[in-house]
Amino acid sequence: xxxxxxxxxxxxxxxxxxxxxxxxxxxxxxxxxxxxxxxxxxxxxxxxxxxxxxxxxxxxxxxxxxxxxxxxxxxxxxxxxxxxxxxxxxxxxxxxxxxxxxxxxxxxxxxxxxxxxxxxxxxxxxxxxxxxxxxxxxxxxxxxxxxxxxxxxxxxxxxxxxxxxxxxxxxxxxxxxxxxxxxxxxxxxxxxxxxxxxxxxxxxxxxxxxxxxxxxxxxxxxxxxxxxxxxxxxxxxxxxxxxxxxxxxxxxxxxxxxxxxxxxxxxxxxxxxxxxxxxxxxxxxxxxxxxxxxxxxxxxxxxxxxxxxxxxxxxxxxxxxxxxxxxxxxxxxxxxxxxxxxxxxxxxxxxxxxxxxxxxxxxxxxxxxxxxxxxxxxxxxxxxxx
Amino acid sequence: xxxxxxxxxxxxxxxxxxxxxxxxxxxxxxxxxxxxxxxxxxxxxxxxxxxxxxxxxxxxxxxxxxxxxxxxxxxxxxxxxxxxxxxxxxxxxxxxxxxxxxxxxxxxxxxxxxxxxxxxxxxxxxxxxxxxxxxxxxxxxxxxxxxxxxxxxxxxxxxxxxxxxxxxxxxxxxxxxxxxxxxxxxxxxxxxxxxxxxxxxxxxxxxxxxxxxxxxxxxxxxxxxxxxxxxxxxxxxxxxxxxxxxxxxxxxxxxxxxxxxxxxxxxxxxxxxxxxxxxxxxxxxxxxxxxxxxxxxxxxxxxxxxxxxxxxxxxxxxxxxxxxxxxxxxxxxxxxxxxxxxxxxxxxxxxxxxxxxxxxxxxxxxxxxxxxxxxxxxxxxxxxxxxxxxxxxxxxxxxxxxxxxxxx
Ligand SMILES: [Zn+2]
Numbered sequence: 001x002x003x004x005x006x007x008x009x010x011x012x013x014x015x016x017x018x019x020x021x022x023x024x025x026x027x028x029x030x031x032x033x034x035x036x037x038x039x040x041x042x043x044x045x046x047x048x049x050x051x052x053x054x055x056x057x058x059x060x061x062x063x064x065x066x067x068x069x070x071x072x073x074x075x076x077x078x079x080x081x082x083x084x085x086x087x088x089x090x091x092x093x094x095x096x097x098x099x100x101x102x103x104x105x106x107x108x109x110x111x112x113x114x115x116x117x118x119x120x121x122x123x124x125x126x127x128x129x130x131x132x133x134x135x136x137x138x139x140x141x142x143x144x145x146x147x148x149x150x151x152x153x154x155x156x157x158x159x160x161x162x163x164x165x166x167x168x169x170x171x172x173x174x175x176x177x178x179x180x181x182x183x184x185x186x187x188x189x190x191x192x193x194x195x196x197x198x199x200x201x202x203x204x205x206x207x208x209x210x211x212x213x214x215x216x217x218x219x220x221x222x223x224x225x226x227x228x229x230x231x232x233x234x235x236x237x238x239x240x241x242x243x244x245x246x247x248x249x250x251x252x253x254x255x256x257x258x259x260x261x262x263x264x265x266x267x268x269x270x271x272x273x274x275x276x277x278x279x280x281x282x283x284x285x286x287x288x289x290x291x292x293x294x295x296x297x298x299x300x301x302x303x304x305x306x307x308x309x310x311x312x313x314x315x316x317x318x319x320x321x322x323x324x325x326x327x328x329x330x331x332x333x334x335x336x337x338x339x340x341x342x343x344x345x346x347x348x349x350x351x352x353x354x355x356x357x358x359x360x361x362x363x364x365x366x367x368x369x370x371x372x373x374x375x376x377x378x379x380x381x382x383x384x385x386x
Numbered sequence: 387x388x389x390x391x392x393x394x395x396x397x398x399x400x401x402x403x404x405x406x407x408x409x410x411x412x413x414x415x416x417x418x419x420x421x422x423x424x425x426x427x428x429x430x431x432x433x434x435x436x437x438x439x440x441x442x443x444x445x446x447x448x449x450x451x452x453x454x455x456x457x458x459x460x461x462x463x464x465x466x467x468x469x470x471x472x473x474x475x476x477x478x479x480x481x482x483x484x485x486x487x488x489x490x491x492x493x494x495x496x497x498x499x500x501x502x503x504x505x506x507x508x509x510x511x512x513x514x515x516x517x518x519x520x521x522x523x524x525x526x527x528x529x530x531x532x533x534x535x536x537x538x539x540x541x542x543x544x545x546x547x548x549x550x551x552x553x554x555x556x557x558x559x560x561x562x563x564x565x566x567x568x569x570x571x572x573x574x575x576x577x578x579x580x581x582x583x584x585x586x587x588x589x590x591x592x593x594x595x596x597x598x599x600x601x602x603x604x605x606x607x608x609x610x611x612x613x614x615x616x617x618x619x620x621x622x623x624x625x626x627x628x629x630x631x632x633x634x635x636x637x638x639x640x641x642x643x644x645x646x647x648x649x650x651x652x653x654x655x656x657x658x659x660x661x662x663x664x665x666x667x668x669x670x671x672x673x674x675x676x677x678x679x680x681x682x683x684x685x686x687x688x689x690x691x692x693x694x695x696x697x698x699x700x701x702x703x704x705x706x707x708x709x710x711x712x713x714x715x716x717x718x719x720x721x722x723x724x725x726x727x728x729x730x731x732x733x734x735x736x737x738x739x740x741x742x743x744x745x746x747x748x749x750x751x752x753x754x755x756x757x758x759x760x761x762x763x764x765x766x767x768x769x770x771x772x773x774x775x776x777x778x779x780x781x782x783x784x785x786x787x788x789x790x791x792x793x794x
Contacts, residue, residue: 134679139714
């Protein structure tokens with residue numbers, strides 16, 4: 001299999017785009033990506049596209065991508081895999097290019113959460129990932145879905161709600177310099193601790209906002225990289241992991257086996273270890289999920305994730321900065337776009353171009369977990385091929 | 387001969403001593419099941435017929451009997467009569483019932499609660515009719531338009547309703563207690579120091595019988611509803627009474643939120659029904675692993691398509707839980723959800739926490755699984771099991787084997 005690199009990566013701002021539809025956000029993201037291709041992109045070079053979109057808000061997804069971006073003569077496939085959607089679209093495109101079948105492929109992720117009223121959103125989005133007889137009617141809303149894990153985690157580990165608040169503070173601070181971030185204001189631990197309760201233990205500041213947005217990357221085969229840039233970002237590893245769907249079948253809810261499996265696959269492909277990661281974008285739809293993920297990704301020993309938080313190791317400037325973009329928490333979380341947007345941030349980090357640069361970052365990791373915590377994706381990127 | 391084999395009573399833990407309120411997830415059916423299981427815990431009489439009497443039947447079209455039988459752990463070929471009626475109808479049903487009949491009565495209005503009386507071949511106290519009178523004075527009336535019409539004239543009701551019907555009964559003694567009246571009216575028409583009944587609806591007749599049974603003496607009981615009255619004599623004999631009557635609490639305020647209906651998929655409803663409403667798991671015949679919900683492929687050994695439904699334990703502890711505070715359309719907030727683990731079998735389930743204020747049950751809390759209306763979806767009640775933390779509603783230790791046991 002040949003090597004594959006990102007040669008362009010761009011995104012729309014993440015926010016409540018009431019004035020823009022998916023037909024606007026998708027071409028805007030592609031144009032943003034196009035502008036980052038150092039030596040320029042002729043769209044006629046694009047041979048195939050993958051579109052990650054969780055919820056269809058404005059009609060037929062792949063047709064919209066082809067139609068709205070002027071790409072009517074190439075195959076387009078839609079990928080839907082809960083919050084792992086974006087990275088899974090990238091993973092599928094990676095295989096196609098790595099196999100040698102295509103040289104140049106486009107990967108787009110987009111979603112419009114705020115297309116339906118916030119009241120309707122609850123049941124519409126829950127209906128996509130819940131057992132309709134057993135879970136759905138009980139009101140297992142997204143925060144509760146993760147809160148059940150984090151409550152048990154806080155019960156068994158030394159971590160406290162204060163550590164969750166510290167993660168919220170960190171990610172808000174990281175988002176400050178990100179022009180694409182939805183929430184660009186700092187908060188204090190006290191504010192986070194005293195915020196209105198959403199679902200125990202998550203207060204308002206432990207939760208990602210509802211966002212709209214799109215993100216896009218261009219990936220190319222090793223032999224054609226030079227045509228587009230002298231500073232490619234290499235895809236070193238991809239991995240997807242799954243777990244039992246219903247909470248009652250997850251033996252130990254203090255961890256996410258889906259993440260562990262995705263990480264194992266991705267690290268194996270990359271031939272790297274967790275200690276090799278210089279910067280990471282980790283799924284923080286809720287602060288406690290970032291904390292548990294430190295352990296599943298191998299950044300911390302079991303039940304010792306809080307130590308990274310206390311030592312500010314995951315803050316930019318620390319040993320293993322996590323979510324320099326602000327994460328889902330600060331940047332926003334349109335699910336289909338989220339995984340691609342993480343790669344946009346890491347593309348910039350590995351080229352030394354981020355607005356919140358981690359000095360000397362050479363190897364980076366992106367992570368998503370979603371659905372009823374039953375699917376996770378881990379992508380490892382590097383500034384060098386090996 | 388027919389005799390009262392057991393009586394079960396149920397009052398919800400909400401409201402006040404004067405007027406109980408049904409919980410947000412309770413209805414006449416779930417309360418009737420609570421009372422029915424209480425009665426079944428004290429008798430091994432096999433139930434062959436169920437008479438369910440209420441003026442608050444959850445469904446008028448659509449049927450309640452399948453849920454009722456599953457909740458009671460009875461086979462789905464058991465005869466069921468769903469009857470709209472009040473306290474006199476309950477006394478009549480009991481006086482004419484044969485062995486194996488369970489009479490259930492439940493109400494939501496005018497005091498929520500339920501009663502169950504199980505008729506067996508003896509031993510137990512006999513119930514004999516002492517007459518009935520059907521007269522008409524519909525000062526409270528509701529027709530198919532659903533609107534309740536009430537005429538506030540208590541003296542008219544007392545004289546031309548209660549007293550005139552009493553005269554029609556031509557009783558030869560003053561009754562021990564009269565069901566269907568306010569405590570003050572009850573005292574006026576009963577013998578000295580009548581028991582105080584918690585409500586005036588259908589189930590008050592069973593509370594009257596329970597008090598009579600507990601008195602240890604032969605007693606005359608009357609039940610009235612506006613201008614209709616029935617009398618029955620409770621004979622000699624011992625009938626166990628199992629009361630599930632927790633202390634009442636005033637509920638803390640919960641908010642309801644407008645928004646779209648919670649949609650129901652009847653295919654999923656149908657597939658889940660037996661397991662979800664009878665509280666049964668799929669058991670793998672090869673390795674014995676239990677699966678909730680039942681599934682095509684065994685969780686443990688991979689055997690496919692052979693699982694059989696078996697009854698699950700009803701005691702559990704909380705593995706993890708959370709309380710949701712944000713507004714969720716169609717639900718009342720805050721509400722608590724838990725992943726519970728059933729004692730002895732290691733089977734877990736996601737469940738709402740009931741009978742208590744939100745956040746009452748922490749990790750490790752113990753409790754029982756009870757039938758509740760877990761949601762109302764597109765106007766249809768959706769029944770399943772909720773977790774009732776210990777220490778609030780004290781229920782008898784049901785003989786699990788009598789509840790289902792794979793006989794359904
Ligand atoms: Zn098996």
